[in-house]
Amino acid sequence: IKLEAVEKVNQVNDSKELQEVKVAYLGKKGSLTGVLRGMGKLSKEERPVIGEIANQVRETITSAIEEKSKVLEEKALEEKLQAEAIDVTLPGRPVKAGGPHLLTSIVEEIEDLFIGMGFEVREGPEVETDYFNFEALNLPKDHPARDMQDTFYITNELLMRTHTSPVQARTMQSYGGSKPFKMICPGKVYRRDTDDATHSHQFTQIEGLYVDKDVKMSDLKGVLDVFAKKMFGQDREIRLRPSFFPFTEPSVEMDISCKSCDGQGCSVCKGTGWIEILGAGMVHPNVLSMAGYDPNVYSGFAFGMGPERIAMLKYGVNDIRQFYLNDVRFLKQFHNA
Numbered sequence: 628i629k630l631e632a633v634e635k636v637n638q639v640n641d642s643k644e645l646q647e648v649k650v651a652y653l654g655k656k657g658s659l660t661g662v663l664r665g666m667g668k669l670s671k672e673e674r675p676v677i678g679e680i681a682n683q684v685r686e687t688i689t690s691a692i693e694e695k696s697k698v699l700e701e702k703a704l705e706e707k708l709q710a711e712a713i714d715v716t717l718p719g720r721p722v723k724a725g726g727p728h729l730l731t732s733i734v735e736e737i738e739d740l741f742i743g744m745g746f747e748v749r750e751g752p753e754v755e756t757d758y759f760n761f762e763a764l765n766l767p768k769d770h771p772a773r774d775m776q777d778t779f780y781i782t783n784e785l786l787m788r789t790h791t792s793p794v795q796a797r798t799m800q801s802y803g804g805s806k807p808f809k810m811i812c813p814g815k816v817y818r819r820d821t822d823d824a825t826h827s828h829q830f831t832q833i834e835g836l837y838v839d840k841d842v843k844m845s846d847l848k849g850v851l852d853v854f855a856k857k858m859f860g861q862d863r864e865i866r867l868r869p870s871f872f873p874f875t876e877p878s879v880e881m882d883i884s885c886k887s888c889d890g891q892g893c894s895v896c897k898g899t900g901w902i903e904i905l906g907a908g909m910v911h912p913n914v915l916s917m918a919g920y921d922p923n924v925y926s927g928f929a930f931g932m933g934p935e936r937i938a939m940l941k942y943g944v945n946d947i948r949q950f951y952l953n954d955v956r957f958l959k960q961f962h963n964a
């Protein structure tokens with residue numbers, strides 16, 4: 628039995644087979660167990676002799692099984708390590724890196740520029756009240772200029788803001804009518820427009836407002852000139868044209884000179900040599916007083932520009948929808964812009 632068992636243990640290839648051998652010899656119905664059971668039938672003299680032999684055989688088989696089991700375990704571990712081995716010399720797969728959206732970059736560039744001139748950056752709600760979007764900006768109910776900005780209404784009094792100008796009124800209110808300040812406010816705005824290459828029902832604006840005791844039109848012009856030159860290059864000129872906004876008086880629109888089109892054949896400048904990039908003006912006395920500032924003591928200038936337009940001009944983007952389609956082939960061109 629001993630030799631046969633040890634031989635079998637040696638032939639075993641895996642732990643399942645080993646278990647079978649163990650059961651066959653040492654299990655309840657195993658052959659060695661059979662011998663030990665039969666001991667009762669032996670004579671007094673034979674019993675201790677056979678018992679000792681049987682115990683020796685059991686020990687031998689048990690230790691053979693234990694040894695084999697260790698060997699099998701090691702073999703299994705070895706195989707597992709082999710299978711899980713990683714070839715650290717394989718060239719890596721590059722991880723694709725994202726980058727800021729072109730609009731984000733442009734807005735941040737404009738923010739930095741105005742922060743450099745002492746402006747703070749503010750935010751305001753996109754869901755706005757009729758009061759802040761219109762009334763506080765000198766557009767009473769039934770004012771015809773409300774049609775200038777086709778509005779998405781939510782209720783009679785709540786709407787999606789059509790411009791960032793409501794943040795003018797909100798900021799003045801928060802300063803309590805007595806402190807001078809300079810702020811800009813970037814944000815999303817909404818208008819009922821049919822989307823095409825130059826219109827989008829949602830776009831962004833950056834509002835600017837400076838209120839102090841002696842703010843003049845020349846201050847506005849100076850700040851806008853610095854902005855245009857820093858944004859587009861020292862060789863750019865600005866031009867202010869008279870315009871109308873209910874919340875500024877006088878009101879202007881600002882054009883910037885086109886560099887590359889020489890007055891003809893240029894799609895962004897439409898052959899004129901100039902492109903409009905923002906609306907501005909001196910804050911209307913009514914707007915100042917509604918927000919708590921005495922128009923006899925304080926004056927201010929305000930402007931509102933469209934970062935999409937600025938990006939389109941700066942990088943020659945010809946369709947405003949590109950900003951919102953999120954086509955990575957378009958966007959990744961500007962990751963180092």
Ligand code: PHE
Binds near residue numbers: 789835930
């Ligand atoms: N809110 C105006 C618009 O959306 C722009 C503007 C802002 C004009 C501030 C003057 C002063 O068209």
